[in-house]
Amino acid sequence: MTLAVLVLLPFVGAALPLLAERLHASRTVLALSAALMPALALVLLIAPAGQVFDGQTVHASLPWVPSLGLALSFRLDGLALLFALLVLGIGLLVILYARYYLSAKEKAGRFFAFLLLFMGAMLGVVTSDNLLLLVLFWELTSLSSFLLIGFWSHQSAARKGARMALAVTGMGGLALLAGVLLIGQIVGSYSLGDALASGDLIRASELYPLILGLVLLGVFTKSAQFPFHFWLPHAMAAPTPVSAYLHSATMVKAGVFLLARFYPMLAGTNLWFDVVTLAGMATLLWGAAVALFQHDLKGLLAYSTISHLGLITLLFGLNSELAAVAAVFHIINHATFKASLFMAAGIIDHETGTRDMRRINGLWKYMPYTAVLAMVASAAMAGVPLLNGFLSKEMFFAETLESSRLGAMSWVLPLGATLGGVFSVAYSARFIHDVFFNGEPVNLPKFPPHEPPRYMKVPVEILVALCVAVGVLPSITVSGLLAVAAAATLGGELPDYHLSIWHGFNLPLIMSVVALVGGVLVYSARNWLFRQYARLPEINASLIFERRIQGLAGGAAALSNFLRNGSLQSYAAWLLTLVALVLLVYLSPAVLDGQRALLPLDGVSLLAGVMLVVAALITAILHRHRMTAIMSMSVVGLVVSLAFVRLSAPDLALTQLSVEIVTLLLLMLAMYFLPVRTRMESAWPRILRDLLLSVIIGGGVGVMAFAMMTSDFQSISGYFLDNAKPGGGGTNVVNVILVDFRGFDTFGEITVLGIAAMGIYALLRDLDLLSAPSDSLGRPWAREVHPMVLVTISRPLLPLALLISVYIFLRGHNLPGGGFIAGLITSVALLLQYVASGVAWVHRRMPGDYHPVVAVGLLLAGVTGLASWFFGHPFLTSTFDYLHWPLVGKFEVASALLFDTGVFLTVVGATLLMLANLGKLSLLDDKAKEGA
Amino acid sequence: MRKLLPFPLLSLFLWLTWLLLNGFSWGHGLLGLVLAVVLPLGTRPFWPNVPHLRNFPKLVRFVLVVHWDILTANLAVARLILGAPRKLRPAFVELPLELEDDFAITLLASTISLTPGTVSADVSEDRRTLLIHALDMDDEAELVAQIKQRYERPLKEIFEC
Amino acid sequence: MDTLVEFLVSAAILVGGVFALVGSFGLARLPDFYLRLHGPTKASTLGVGGTIFASLLFFSWQEQSLRLQELLIVLFLFITAPVSAHMLAKAAMHRQLRRREDTRGRPWKQ
Amino acid sequence: MEAMVAVMIAVLVGTGVYLVLRARTFPVILGITLLSYGVNLFVFISGRLALDQPPIVGAGPSTDPLPQALVLTAIVIGFAMTAFLVVLALRGQGETGTDHVDGKRDDGGEA
Amino acid sequence: MLEIALPIGFGLIVVALVLNLYRLLRGPTLPDRALALDTMYINAIALIVLYGIANNSKLYFEAGMLIALIGFVSTVAVAKYMTRGDIIE
Amino acid sequence: MEHLIIAPILIPAFAGMLLLLEVRERQPLRRFTGMLSVLALLPVAWTLFQQAAGGEIQVYRLGDWAAPFGIVLVLDKLSALMVLLCTVLAVPALLYACRADDKRGANFHALFQLQLMGINGAFLTGDLFNLFVFFEVLLIASYGLALHGRGPARVRAGIHYVVLNLIGSALFLVALGLVYGTTGTLNMADFAVKVNQLDGGALELARVAGLLMWVVFGLKAALFPLYFWLPATYANATAGVAALFAIMTKVGVYAVARVYGLAFEQGALAGLGRDALWIMALLTLLLASIGVLGARRLGEMVAYMVVMSVGTLMAGLAWSSPESFGAMLYYLIHTTLVSGGLFLLADLVARGRGKLGDQLVAGPAPTGRAGLGLLFFVGAVAVIGLPPLSGFMGKVALLQTVPAPLYWLFLLGGGLLALVGLSRAGSTLFWRATGDGARRRLDRPRLLATVLLLAAAPALAIWAEPVLEATVAVAAQWAQPQLYIDAVLGGGA
Numbered sequence A: 001m002t003l004a005v006l007v008l009l010p011f012v013g014a015a016l017p018l019l020a021e022r023l024h025a026s027r028t029v030l031a032l033s034a035a036l037m038p039a040l041a042l043v044l045l046i047a048p049a050g051q052v053f054d055g056q057t058v059h060a061s062l063p064w065v066p067s068l069g070l071a072l073s074f075r076l077d078g079l080a081l082l083f084a085l086l087v088l089g090i091g092l093l094v095i096l097y098a099r100y101y102l103s104a105k106e107k108a109g110r111f112f113a114f115l116l117l118f119m120g121a122m123l124g125v126v127t128s129d130n131l132l133l134l135v136l137f138w139e140l141t142s143l144s145s146f147l148l149i150g151f152w153s154h155q156s157a158a159r160k161g162a163r164m165a166l167a168v169t170g171m172g173g174l175a176l177l178a179g180v181l182l183i184g185q186i187v188g189s190y191s192l193g194d195a196l197a198s199g200d201l202i203r204a205s206e207l208y209p210l211i212l213g214l215v216l217l218g219v220f221t222k223s224a225q226f227p228f229h230f231w232l233p234h235a236m237a238a239p240t241p242v243s244a245y246l247h248s249a250t251m252v253k254a255g256v257f258l259l260a261r262f263y264p265m266l267a268g269t270n271l272w273f274d275v276v277t278l279a280g281m282a283t284l285l286w287g288a289a290v291a292l293f294q295h296d297l298k299g300l301l302a303y304s305t306i307s308h309l310g311l312i313t314l315l316f317g318l319n320s321e322l323a324a325v326a327a328v329f330h331i332i333n334h335a336t337f338k339a340s341l342f343m344a345a346g347i348i349d350h351e352t353g354t355r356d357m358r359r360i361n362g363l364w365k366y367m368p369y370t371a372v373l374a375m376v377a378s379a380a381m382a383g384v385p386l387l388n389g390f391l392s393k394e395m396f397f398a399e400t401l402e403s404s405r406l407g408a409m410s411w412v413l414p415l416g417a418t419l420g421g422v423f424s425v426a427y428s429a430r431f432i433h434d435v436f437f438n439g440e441p442v443n444l445p446k447f448p449p450h451e452p453p454r455y456m457k458v459p460v461e462i463l464v465a466l467c468v469a470v471g472v473l474p475s476i477t478v479s480g481l482l483a484v485a486a487a488a489t490l491g492g493e494l495p496d497y498h499l500s501i502w503h504g505f506n507l508p509l510i511m512s513v514v515a516l517v518g519g520v521l522v523y524s525a526r527n528w529l530f531r532q533y534a535r536l537p538e539i540n541a542s543l544i545f546e547r548r549i550q551g552l553a554g555g556a557a558a559l560s561n562f563l564r565n566g567s568l569q570s571y572a573a574w575l576l577t578l579v580a581l582v583l584l585v586y587l588s589p590a591v592l593d594g595q596r597a598l599l600p601l602d603g604v605s606l607l608a609g610v611m612l613v614v615a616a617l618i619t620a621i622l623h624r625h626r627m628t629a630i631m632s633m634s635v636v637g638l639v640v641s642l643a644f645v646r647l648s649a650p651d652l653a654l655t656q657l658s659v660e661i662v663t664l665l666l667l668m669l670a671m672y673f674l675p676v677r678t679r680m681e682s683a684w685p686r687i688l689r690d691l692l693l694s695v696i697i698g699g700g701v702g703v704m705a706f707a708m709m710t711s712d713f714q715s716i717s718g719y720f721l722d723n724a725k726p727g728g729g730g731t732n733v734v735n736v737i738l739v740d741f742r743g744f745d746t747f748g749e750i751t752v753l754g755i756a757a758m759g760i761y762a763l764l765r766d767l768d769l770l771s772a773p774s775d776s777l778g779r780p781w782a783r784e785v786h787p788m789v790l791v792t793i794s795r796p797l798l799p800l801a802l803l804i805s806v807y808i809f810l811r812g813h814n815l816p817g818g819g820f821i822a823g824l825i826t827s828v829a830l831l832l833q834y835v836a837s838g839v840a841w842v843h844r845r846m847p848g849d850y851h852p853v854v855a856v857g858l859l860l861a862g863v864t865g866l867a868s869w870f871f872g873h874p875f876l877t878s879t880f881d882y883l884h885w886p887l888v889g890k891f892e893v894a895s896a897l898l899f900d901t902g903v904f905l906t907v908v909g910a911t912l913l914m915l916a917n918l919g920k921l922s923l924l925d926d927k928a929k930e931g932a
Numbered sequence B: 001m002r003k004l005l006p007f008p009l010l011s012l013f014l015w016l017t018w019l020l021l022n023g024f025s026w027g028h029g030l031l032g033l034v035l036a037v038v039l040p041l042g043t044r045p046f047w048p049n050v051p052h053l054r055n056f057p058k059l060v061r062f063v064l065v066v067h068w069d070i071l072t073a074n075l076a077v078a079r080l081i082l083g084a085p086r087k088l089r090p091a092f093v094e095l096p097l098e099l100e101d102d103f104a105i106t107l108l109a110s111t112i113s114l115t116p117g118t119v120s121a122d123v124s125e126d127r128r129t130l131l132i133h134a135l136d137m138d139d140e141a142e143l144v145a146q147i148k149q150r151y152e153r154p155l156k157e158i159f160e161c
Numbered sequence C: 001m002d003t004l005v006e007f008l009v010s011a012a013i014l015v016g017g018v019f020a021l022v023g024s025f026g027l028a029r030l031p032d033f034y035l036r037l038h039g040p041t042k043a044s045t046l047g048v049g050g051t052i053f054a055s056l057l058f059f060s061w062q063e064q065s066l067r068l069q070e071l072l073i074v075l076f077l078f079i080t081a082p083v084s085a086h087m088l089a090k091a092a093m094h095r096q097l098r099r100r101e102d103t104r105g106r107p108w109k110q
Numbered sequence D: 001m002e003a004m005v006a007v008m009i010a011v012l013v014g015t016g017v018y019l020v021l022r023a024r025t026f027p028v029i030l031g032i033t034l035l036s037y038g039v040n041l042f043v044f045i046s047g048r049l050a051l052d053q054p055p056i057v058g059a060g061p062s063t064d065p066l067p068q069a070l071v072l073t074a075i076v077i078g079f080a081m082t083a084f085l086v087v088l089a090l091r092g093q094g095e096t097g098t099d100h101v102d103g104k105r106d107d108g109g110e111a
Numbered sequence E: 001m002l003e004i005a006l007p008i009g010f011g012l013i014v015v016a017l018v019l020n021l022y023r024l025l026r027g028p029t030l031p032d033r034a035l036a037l038d039t040m041y042i043n044a045i046a047l048i049v050l051y052g053i054a055n056n057s058k059l060y061f062e063a064g065m066l067i068a069l070i071g072f073v074s075t076v077a078v079a080k081y082m083t084r085g086d087i088i089e
Numbered sequence F: 001m002e003h004l005i006i007a008p009i010l011i012p013a014f015a016g017m018l019l020l021l022e023v024r025e026r027q028p029l030r031r032f033t034g035m036l037s038v039l040a041l042l043p044v045a046w047t048l049f050q051q052a053a054g055g056e057i058q059v060y061r062l063g064d065w066a067a068p069f070g071i072v073l074v075l076d077k078l079s080a081l082m083v084l085l086c087t088v089l090a091v092p093a094l095l096y097a098c099r100a101d102d103k104r105g106a107n108f109h110a111l112f113q114l115q116l117m118g119i120n121g122a123f124l125t126g127d128l129f130n131l132f133v134f135f136e137v138l139l140i141a142s143y144g145l146a147l148h149g150r151g152p153a154r155v156r157a158g159i160h161y162v163v164l165n166l167i168g169s170a171l172f173l174v175a176l177g178l179v180y181g182t183t184g185t186l187n188m189a190d191f192a193v194k195v196n197q198l199d200g201g202a203l204e205l206a207r208v209a210g211l212l213m214w215v216v217f218g219l220k221a222a223l224f225p226l227y228f229w230l231p232a233t234y235a236n237a238t239a240g241v242a243a244l245f246a247i248m249t250k251v252g253v254y255a256v257a258r259v260y261g262l263a264f265e266q267g268a269l270a271g272l273g274r275d276a277l278w279i280m281a282l283l284t285l286l287l288a289s290i291g292v293l294g295a296r297r298l299g300e301m302v303a304y305m306v307v308m309s310v311g312t313l314m315a316g317l318a319w320s321s322p323e324s325f326g327a328m329l330y331y332l333i334h335t336t337l338v339s340g341g342l343f344l345l346a347d348l349v350a351r352g353r354g355k356l357g358d359q360l361v362a363g364p365a366p367t368g369r370a371g372l373g374l375l376f377f378v379g380a381v382a383v384i385g386l387p388p389l390s391g392f393m394g395k396v397a398l399l400q401t402v403p404a405p406l407y408w409l410f411l412l413g414g415g416l417l418a419l420v421g422l423s424r425a426g427s428t429l430f431w432r433a434t435g436d437g438a439r440r441r442l443d444r445p446r447l448l449a450t451v452l453l454l455a456a457a458p459a460l461a462i463w464a465e466p467v468l469e470a471t472v473a474v475a476a477q478w479a480q481p482q483l484y485i486d487a488v489l490g491g492g493a
């Protein structure tokens, strides 16, 4: 369990510096607060580390999401221990270093928090014993490094570098996730142990190439392998402590860590060899060559890092156990010398104010102590004997000589390795010579440079001391750790190897010598080389990437906007095309197999049908002559109402008729503000397309209608006919369905009406609309506002219409009618008052806000429904009884009537809320005109 | 009583309408009565000036006359329409009004419109003149006189005295 | 008696139909708007009136009791139809619709 | 009769579809209305056609009452929606100064 | 007798409706179209009443009454629109 | 307590009606009423969820009429989950809106409540026509809410939204006509039974009915090629509304799941339209992630993420194994809450940047840059599907249960595009600031609402197991339509 706590510590620790910053703690306290948890973790690591050195693997596991196979499982074996030490150890050094590196202005608390987040993520990656958990931490390293690289977010380079790193490593992470999921599918578990034990199974699977590809995509992006290396140099926009940490020892090492981790699972095949070796070799050479030409100190280090990562990758690719050992060894060595170099570079940057090696010269004079440290580290990087880099490089040279996979071409590997060594020496030489010697500084922003603060050098000193110690006394210092780490990597027994400075005169030694001499020669030819390099077209990966991304985003925007072109016509066409496709594909003549006898067609119906067809077509054709279109559409409405009469639906006929009238009022109200006529806008192709859609959809629906009407079916309607009277207390079955059997639909329906009215009210409020000052013929409007005849007739019509409403309402339960129709009649009668006498006149006589009417209507319907609860029945259960009164006789009292009253009120309130407010628009309009 | 039944004629009218709709029964008689009282009361604000019926028998007579005229005029106009339209002698005629009450004027205008052959096209803003369009007018004075005699005068007697 | 009633009903139906048709025929045929305006009066008076009379007779006969419900349709129509005509006439005058040249008198400006 | 009703439905739906594909709010409103007519009739005929069989208990054979109730609901909802659309069109006219469904002004600009 | 009169009556009224539609489509002016629509509504009453007789059913009476009572409101609205533009002011 | 099932519909319904009564526009009273209603819904929804978790499917017969004749509400695990999710989303959304957005137009609170009524009704009803009615309730309320506030962009988007949905409603009616015309019933369970007894032409018509329903639900859910209305509508809606709308697309997803699971999972029309849904969902996923990358406003970007999530969900649904459905539901919960939170966040950012709003161009830093930046980071990580937040869990769950390479490619590739897009957006908004924006403090309640929703991301990750167990249980019940059918029709039928 210590292990889980250990991984958790940095995450917890991330809060401390933030807290400290809140409390305005000094920078030292900030750094200490940041260092606390890692230090604690390091201490906690001692005990399990002992077990690891005893050859055990320490496990800890907490369940998290068992159904996904995700558990908080951790393992500490040699490999994990090695990396944990690097992560924590170098992490602590970086914290110390950053204490001095960050200026007082900077939000150090946030910086340390990000750093600790990263540390925790990295620790998680290396100790995960669960593949999904590993991916989880893996992506966390990408995310936290994004924050770290972009820490100086005011700099464009930092932002771009951060985004690029995130995009590239994020992509790799997604690929890795896919790979891991596939591994999980094959293995049947996401436990790392199970997976490592299932190497043969995985390699035998036909998914193996895919898995390998996906995992390697993750590895290569993270470890900046060719061709995914380009993000790393731009990540140098990060503060130097970040580079020292992420780009030497940790983040980029995550990739090669994974190669080591998955080595028993995935390595050993020719595919592995070909892909990994090739990528490693390419990266090694490319990075080494380009590094020489960097004028930016950190740029040089970045490319050198790429190159060294290539070296490690290449080693893992060789499918040789010894090579793997060498790889692990080089991971350690590279971490130490590269971290110290980055720190040294940071010190130089800090003291001179620039990282441009063309300006930084002869610093030996100003900061000799730093120079010594940097020179030792550089020498280690170059592979100079007695330093750690030499040892692993020697092993590397030896291993390239061992491989025979390439057959006759096997010489390519050592040749490439040597060439890489040459350039490695050359850029290391440049780092030493160009910075500390090579004449006098040129125009430094800060002059003269000094040695940095004492404690800022401590981390460098420690690391350089390690370089030397390992280089001189490998068997004492590093062999134990290397052994357990390598053993864990190989998943078992170690091969026979020897860590010593002197292996005798052999081919690797010659290669080393060639590299050293060649490197010095290359460096001495630098001026010529730089000139040649300068002639090459400059490739700024950041710029290219940024342009690509911008192009991608632009393309994405273009594609999105092409589809989502802001045109309703095109959206509707998509929708209707989909419908047309459904109809075209699935409507076969088979649907017309009905056997139902047809009804006779009489002449009256035929003529009415023809009228409807003509009127509908005219509406469509003449839609630009808007009033004509409205008139002909009213004919359609009338014929539809008549059709309902003919087809045994008196309720529908009444409803349709009254709705027609209100709709026409509505349209007339709107026409005041809309153009009366418009010019033709659609081009013929568009019209033809729309006609095609109309014909297909109209035809399709017609065919389906015919198919339905001509086939028999079984329905539930018999129940309604049987139960309307005994169960619902009414003989008008449609009404009983509406207020009883399906009263809930009606409840929803009047709610819709009420909401529509509210929405309309909201839409109309503060709407500024200009109405036409004259009619469509250009004449001024008529003078007379309220024609006397209309006014006079409208008044007695009101009580009369109310009487009819009551009549229609009361009979609704048994005969055609009901609350809805009654409500519309009442509304029309009231609206007639508005039309005849005007808004002001009406509102002097009754309250003009219809919100409460809608509310009371809805509430009445709702409360009627609720009342049934008190009788132990579900919502909307109706009840009815027959009363006998003297004189009056027997009559029915039904709760449905109360519900229907709610419907009535809602309809009245809603229609008036809609239309009366629409009418009021012109009042505002008039005021606006007067004001103007 | 006045307060309860501000418009007795309207109430009667509503009550009869109710009974026509529902058929006669004690229940509906009662319910109709309630409605006939309540609805005019409820809509009272919408009635700023109330025409008073003075002479009920004359009203009945007037209604019968109008119906008879509708019947006969229909026949006459049908002949005109089915005949040669070129023979029609259309005209706009201004009818000076003696009626003063809006309701009575409206009734006159409606009557004129209902009888085929004439349509009331407009009432002047000062309520002094009624514009009539005639389908086929022989003589303007005769038409005006006929309208005045058959419709306007009875209306004046029915409502205004 | 039955035959007589049936005859009356049939006659009323025909009268109603004929006048409805004549009115609409006039609407379709007459040369200017003001003349056409006269057409619907027939539809709304004798046209509907005839059918209503038929219905009234028919159902009273069917049920062997006086049934005057249908009268309401005529009544309402008599109240409302002149208003339509009046308003349309005003609209026509406002739009200064062309009238037959031999029309005597002139419409009013609106 | 069935064929004629089917043709009516087809024409209503077809013209409705054509009109909703126009560029101005007004024809779209007309289109939605026509479409509603057609669709309501379609739902209506799902209970099959019957002549003079109104669904009143005690008045002889009865047609299927359920689709009628559904259509009644659909008519009301359709009315509410149409009204909203009409007012929305006005709001569009007020805010964008045009009745184009995409708010495109006649001069090519956008409000 | 009735079985002869009714079809004739239906025929007459439907022809009337067709003539109305003709006027509505033909125009030429907006008042003409409005007038035609108004007439159609009135003829529809006759049609509905006849249908009631033909089917010996009183269930359709209300439809006719509805048109007679409030059908004219649409015509009034259109006419008001033509004269004033604004139908509720 | 048998009536509790209908409470999620009635509470907001009555609240909405009471709000309508309040004509004097006393905003505090309105806010109080609205908040009271959503807060009352919370325990109700939770209790219902617990009840449903017991495994028994509860049926509420409205008007005391037996199915299939009357309308029934059905509380199974799926509907209970959806109601709970809606409620959980509604509380912060309303809280946010209560900070002055609700004053930008009339009737906001009533519309909001009735919107909830519609959504909950759609989740609970067991009747197809009643589903149509509740669709209309939620749509008309959403029209009102989408147009709440003013401005031409909002109206333009509103017109598109409204017209397309009106066409959709017409299509739904055609489908319902076919449903009734072939099976003679409207009850979902009864339909499921009867559709399998069809043959010949009726079966063909029922097939078309099903496909038309897919089109309609696809429009609600915003599937390709029916999603074009969504980005503008959502991006232009006021923040609280946009946040609530995060569940609207899920109503479409739910409807497909419900009808498909009952009627088309097996039997004569088994797998109806599955391939088409699959292809459309994948295209949606792809195009929406492209949309995320190309978005010019943060709100638009989040809206595209909503569309992406629909593609993700529908594709998962097209596989429709109980396992994939369980994973899909987890993802649904995650995406609803997180995108809701991101809509709120987009508004917070826009408010803090003054005129620029949420446009993705360099400008003054939003007020409370660090805090908002952190929230954005959390939301973005979650919504992209990066670890360790809920999106990662959801994606892993989906990837594990949907073994289709194409899906993996689109899901992961879409995630990458979203990653690029969101990192650009975040970098522009929070890093590339040219000076500070308004110096006002962040509004605490607004911030709280945003945090509440975005807290779902870590919470759903930490408690991924119990949530997944719950969703898998929901899926297991869903995969046995006979349970539903028996509960509704009383076993024997």
Ligand code: NA
Residues within 6 Å of the ligand: A356, A357, A358, A359, A360, A361, A362, A433, A434, A435, A438
């Ligand atoms: Na130099």
Ligand code: NA
Residues within 6 Å of the ligand: B112, B113, B114, B115, B116, B117, B118, B119, C041
């Ligand atoms: Na006349």
